[in-house]
Amino acid sequence: MPLPDLRLGIDVGGTNTDAVVLGADDRVVAKAKVATSGDVTSGIRRAIAAVIEGMDDAPARITHAMLGTTHATNAILERRDLRRVVVIRVGAPATLAVPPLAGWPAELSEVVSAGVAVVGGGFQFDGRELETLDLDAVERFVQSVADVAEAAAIVCVFSSVSTDHELRVAGAIRGVLGEVPISMSHEVGTVGLLERENATVLNAALEGIARRVADALTAALAEHGLTPVVYFAQNDGTLMGLDYALEHPVLTIGSGPANSIRGAAHLSGASEALVVDVGGTSTDVGALVKGFPRDSTAPTEIGGITSNFRMPDLISIRLGGGTVVTRSNGFPAGLVEESVGPGLSERALVFGGSTPTLTDAAVAGGRALLGDPRRVRTASSDLARALALADARLADAVERAKTGRADVTVVAVGGAGFLVPDGLRGVCEVVRPEHAEVANAVGAALANVGGRSDRVVSLRGGEREAAIERACHAARMDAVRAGADPGRTEIVEIEEFPLTYLAEPAVRLRVRAAGPLGDL
Numbered sequence: 001m002p003l004p005d006l007r008l009g010i011d012v013g014g015t016n017t018d019a020v021v022l023g024a025d026d027r028v029v030a031k032a033k034v035a036t037s038g039d040v041t042s043g044i045r046r047a048i049a050a051v052i053e054g055m056d057d058a059p060a061r062i063t064h065a066m067l068g069t070t071h072a073t074n075a076i077l078e079r080r081d082l083r084r085v086v087v088i089r090v091g092a093p094a095t096l097a098v099p100p101l102a103g104w105p106a107e108l109s110e111v112v113s114a115g116v117a118v119v120g121g122g123f124q125f126d127g128r129e130l131e132t133l134d135l136d137a138v139e140r141f142v143q144s145v146a147d148v149a150e151a152a153a154i155v156c157v158f159s160s161v162s163t164d165h166e167l168r169v170a171g172a173i174r175g176v177l178g179e180v181p182i183s184m185s186h187e188v189g190t191v192g193l194l195e196r197e198n199a200t201v202l203n204a205a206l207e208g209i210a211r212r213v214a215d216a217l218t219a220a221l222a223e224h225g226l227t228p229v230v231y232f233a234q235n236d237g238t239l240m241g242l243d244y245a246l247e248h249p250v251l252t253i254g255s256g257p258a259n260s261i262r263g264a265a266h267l268s269g270a271s272e273a274l275v276v277d278v279g280g281t282s283t284d285v286g287a288l289v290k291g292f293p294r295d296s297t298a299p300t301e302i303g304g305i306t307s308n309f310r311m312p313d314l315i316s317i318r319l320g321g322g323t324v325v326t327r328s329n330g331f332p333a334g335l336v337e338e339s340v341g342p343g344l345s346e347r348a349l350v351f352g353g354s355t356p357t358l359t360d361a362a363v364a365g366g367r368a369l370l371g372d373p374r375r376v377r378t379a380s381s382d383l384a385r386a387l388a389l390a391d392a393r394l395a396d397a398v399e400r401a402k403t404g405r406a407d408v409t410v411v412a413v414g415g416a417g418f419l420v421p422d423g424l425r426g427v428c429e430v431v432r433p434e435h436a437e438v439a440n441a442v443g444a445a446l447a448n449v450g451g452r453s454d455r456v457v458s459l460r461g462g463e464r465e466a467a468i469e470r471a472c473h474a475a476r477m478d479a480v481r482a483g484a485d486p487g488r489t490e491i492v493e494i495e496e497f498p499l500t501y502l503a504e505p506a507v508r509l510r511v512r513a514a515g516p517l518g519d520l
Contacts, residue, residue: 006061008228009445010047010217011068011259011438012036015280015322015341016415017043018441019051021062026266026446030055031438033415035342041216048220059225064517066444068233068255071213072206076253076303079107081212082205083150083181084114086173088138089197090121090156090165094130100155100197105304112205115145121165122157125506126458130157133165135172142176151181151204155197159186160455181207188250189307190454191508199307203250210249214242231483231517235311237262237293237443238450238514241483253302254311256440257284261293261312263443264411267433274401274427276394277439278414280322281339283394285315285401288411292492292514315401319393321416322348325356325386335389349375358419361387368418387419395425402426413439448514451479451489459505468494468509475513489515 005024010017013036021030032050037043044067052058075081087100100116101109119141120134142149152173156165166184173182183204189196217230232245235254245252260277264270271291277284287294293312300311322339340347340355347353349360350371361383362368364376376383402408407428412420413436422430435442453474457467472491479489493512498505 004061004063006058006063007445008048008051008062008065008226009441009443010044010065011233011256011440011444012044012070013256013279013440014070014282015320015339015344017047018415018438019047020435020438020441020445021051021055021058022442022445028435028438028442031435031441033438035345037342041213041220044217045220045223048224048226052224052226059227062226062228064231065217065221065226065228066231066233066239066447067213067217068259068440068444069213069252070256071209072249072252073254073302075206075209076108076202076305079111079303081209082112083208084148085112085201085204086114086142086145086149086152087116087197087201088141088152088154088169088173089116089118090133090154090169091193092118092120092131092134094122095157095193098194101201103194103306104198108303108305112201114148114150115141117141123159123162123165125158125161125456126460126504127158127161133168135168138169138172139176142173146177149177149180151183151207152177153183153185153197153201153204155185155193155200157193158456159184160191161457183207183247188248190452190510191456195307198305199250202305202307203248206249207246210246210252214246229517231449233259233444233447234450236295236450236452236512237312237447238479239444239447239483239517240449244482250307254300254314255444257286257314257316258293258312259440259443259447260284260413261286261288261443262291262447263439263441264288264413264433264436265291266442266446267413267435267439268411268431270409270411270431273409273411273431274398275411275413276398276417276420278412278416278419279320280344280415281318281320281341283317283319283397283414283419285397286312287401287403290492313401315397317393317397319358319390319419321357321359321362321419323358323390325358325361325383335386335393349379356383356386358386358390359416361390362416362418367421390419391421391424394420398424399426412436448516449479449482449484449489451475451477451482451484451513453478453509453511456499456506456508459507464507467507468496468511471509471511472513475511479513479515483517484513484515485517486515489513
């Protein structure tokens, strides 16, 4: 009887869906790359079939499956398959100046909003109540929108300090609507009311998407006799269990780049470097700090909405293996943001198509050996100019991602990692690890389970050490709830930001915890 010792990692990109099988020693046992399908889920099915082909013992050996997906991002960008959300902000009268969803694009707000209300309540940064919670107002409002409500989002002022008002509002909502999906901001976002509110509303709107993706993945695994424990990759390069992912789908946004950075760290052995992940449509440049993606300190914008859910700090450019090369009115070749996407294997010149792409330029320039190189000889001068333009864009992106003037090490990964030149400006070394083309799926398969705490704490009475200990405990518990082993979960980062212009001393504490899978 074969030992249960394998993990399956899957990452869905804009052009390709990648899958890998890792052994107990974290080495790649099998890998596959298929074109991402229009419905995404059938691409997942084909990727699973391809990666376990010939592995008759796969059902007995694969114990865990990890998925990184673009479903949530695409749903927001395309304004589709989103739930109608009742939005309740607990913070009147202090927060009435800017109503909920005020900064949202009108077309997205119309799709998502089932009504918004601001009711009395909320807390000060030290846990004292701003106002008494007005549960009567909550119940009246929810009753007025009950016919259109499909989910609910609750956001309370300083809910990271006290969860009491959000929990009581959730109880009132269930009393009217029953067991509808409810997102509470203390479980989703971090410090910053409006950004946290936006993240919480998006989380509620995405609940249906998450459930459909989970069902599709489970069905695809079952088709091949696989019954692994399922995890979803999240934005910071760690994992969360299936149940946790269903409650926090917004945390999957940005999981693709985070997976690539973690996979690059593992495959190359680097813990401090820049990772350049070149796919078929776009390139992401991110930093490795102690083996994890460096977090962005700025609010994140997606689909025109600013939020503050955790995301890797990335420089993203529209440049990839499928980027189209143009020539207009006899002028030298140029690049456009258009990509042939999943059609690369049919439309590129080297594969018998008629559309010149950067993959053709790489073949003509000797950086890649793909398809039929004879088909790009007549266009070699134009393609060489396009490749030079791509090199300049990549160098600029790397320069923007650096935090100092010194040259850096770059780990080149992704299906079109061959576009990264060895002599890139500002780079002392380009590392090209084995299996670099599926680094994103590798990152998903080997990631630890993560947890966080981000809160403002009062230092009144010199309670700094106690406050840090409470924040560390909260981060560990967050990781355990997401599926980490309680006995092996550790604190990997503590950040402290003093706050000014307050009547009492206070700091913002950000703590990150990570641990291996709890049931390995």
